[in-house]
Amino acid sequence: MNEVQERRERHLGWVLAGALTIHLIILVPRGPVMLAALAALLTGAILRQRQTHLPAWLVRVALVLGAIGVFIDQDYFRLASTLGDFGAIVGALLLLRPVTPQRGMRVLLCMLVLLASAILRPYPTVGATFVVIDVIVFLLLAEQIHRPAEATVSLWVAVSRSLRVVVPVGIIVTAIFWAFPNLSDYSPKVWSGFSGSGVLNPGSIAEVAQSRRVALVARFAPNQEIPKPSELYWRGQVLEVSGGMTWARFSREIERDRLLLPSMPPSEAGHFHYRQELAANRSGIVAVLDHALYVSARRDDQDVVVMDLGGSVLQAVGGGQLAMDVVSTSSPMPDAPLAALAEGSLTVPKNVRNDPKVKAVLDEIFRPSMDTPARMQAVAKFFRKGGFRYTQRPGRTDDLGNFLTAQKRGFCEHYAAAGATLLRLGGVPARIVTGYRGGTWNPWMRTITVRDSDAHAWVEAWDSSRALWVRFDPTDFVAPQLAGGIAREMDSSMWPWYRTGASYLAATVATSMENVEEAWSRLTSSQAWEHVDVMIFIALVGIAFIWLLRNLRARRSARSENRVERLLVELEDIAARAARNRQISETPLAWLKRLEATASEEVEKDAIRQFSDAYEEGAYRESHAVDALVGRLKALKQELRRLWRRPAAVSR
Helix, strand or coil: CCHHHHHHHHHHHHHHHHHHHHHHHHHCCCCHHHHHHHHHHHHHHHHHHCCCCCCHHHHHHHHHHHHHHHHHHCCCCCHHHHHHHHHHHHHHHHCCCCCCHHHHHHHHHHHHHHHHHHHHCCCCCCCHHHHHHHHHHHHHHHHHHHCCCCCCCCHHHHHHHHHHHHHHHHHHHHHHHHHCCCCCCCCCCCCHHHHCCCEECCCHHHHHCCCCCEEEEEECCCCCCCCCHHHCEEEEEEECEECCCCEECCCCCCCCCCCCCCCCCCCCCCEEEEEEEECCCCCCEECEECCEEEEEEEECCEEECEEECCCCCEEECCCCCEEEEEEEECCCECCCCCHHHCCCCCCCCHHHHCCHHHHHHHHHHCCCCCCHHHHHHHHHHHHHHCCCEECCCCCCCCCHHHHHHHHCEECHHHHHHHHHHHHHHCCCCEEEEEEEECCEEECCCCEEEEEHHHEEEEEEEEECCCCEEEEECCHHHHCCHHHHHHHHHHCHHHCCHHHHHHHHHHHHHHHHHHHHHHHHHHHHHCCCHHHHHHHHHHHHHHHHHHHHHHHHHHHHHHHHHHHHHHHHHHHHHHHHHCCCCCCCCCCHHHHHHHHHHHCCCHHHHHHHHHHHHHHHHHHHCCCCCHHHHHHHHHHHHHHHHHHHHCCCCCCC
């Protein structure tokens, strides 16, 4: 191997190792598999720096041990996770060997398996943007791997060639991510009103609503009632301290009514029984269909305590994914406003209460004789006919008076904050609830998938005549099309054909994977598995032993066949030290012929001619006396080494 090829091989090794490291950090969960893969990459970096590599047999042993380790490390079988773990281990171990074009493409294939594994997980952390960028990187790396060492191509040419494939792939991937309910996009930072910090600032929900990351999935049994579109409010946090456009949860510990029952209630009208999986706890706050009567939660097959903080705000111990059995109801909540909150839920800051613009709005919409329902209708009418617009980018909005009289542009949290403050100023106790609204319905799986883009805020007003909190959503009066969109989403008969087909295909793929995982789970939990897993382990070891034995035999055979080529490479190294380099474009025989023509001594010409003839016989003709031929080539190589080391040898 000449110097250019060696330098290119090391360069590709570093590039592929860096790309695989990034994929491991982003796509592989922290654990033994990630640590083992990073350790292998670190070992490869040390070997690459020293310009050496591990023997092939040792890498094969490491591959077998890695596969067994992945098998042992798994608590339960998930097809996507298993494929991703194998891809991480195999890709890292392949880089312990020299990076040939074939080996480089195998490393790229491992990274592709990692990407597919991340996409197929229940709550992926990658989306269309990452996939398209990754495809571009794969294509650029593939071109680098297969490009001849002597070829020079500019970065712009490489990118333009890749775009021929990237553009259609990007269109297809984007369409898939929009059609399939289990695929998602990157999520920005968690919005504070639902993260557990208990603060809602203008624009915080609008920021999260830019994301399509999956937040939760609720699955209803075939015999269970499905909530109506108007009931799809997923309760997260309750905020009771008003700052005008900024709201917060009351921080002091006070006694609240707890609505969560200790045991599952019997089925009755208005109760929704479903299984729910949460992608993240949001610092412990658990969002459920408004509002929960009973919750039984698990994390990694361990029971998790879920506490009722009051106002049906639920908090789980610890963080991470949750699987829950839930019973919810959409009936109004009976917990009365708390006297400890300084006049119950009527407190408004003095600067807001004394704002002339706010006073003018109050004089316009309220009359002294109005009762609570009438005051709620007055606020609804004000938003409906006041020229307000619904937008996710309203600009700076922290002054209630300016928002109500001049700006009149906002997202759901702006209208919730303004509506709740107006109700309080009108004498109606009110609070803000943050969570989600709506979701993506799949009739074949009977699931509702809720994303960050469904983040929402609404108002609850206290009706003293009924002693109930009444849901009041000001956003519906500004943007009634949102409620219509949720109703259409829940009615599959109104879907276009491609939406129906995509939903059915997603259900088929997800159900097939679940069936495989369930069958594996049943097998591993049976008594017979105590003996089966030992047999599988022994079988894997036996297969690995046979595979290694066959590879060792093949290596010996290849060693005898490649001895001629190896002697040519050794001669090239000797010639390079004597300034008789082989040009990149030269074939071996053409190079030897040029050396013979430029040799100054007959003995040197004769040795080169004999080496050329012997090499041609061993490399291009079928020879039965391989050992004798190799012996001649070795002797001629030593003779040329002696001749080229003499002081008379000069640069040609």
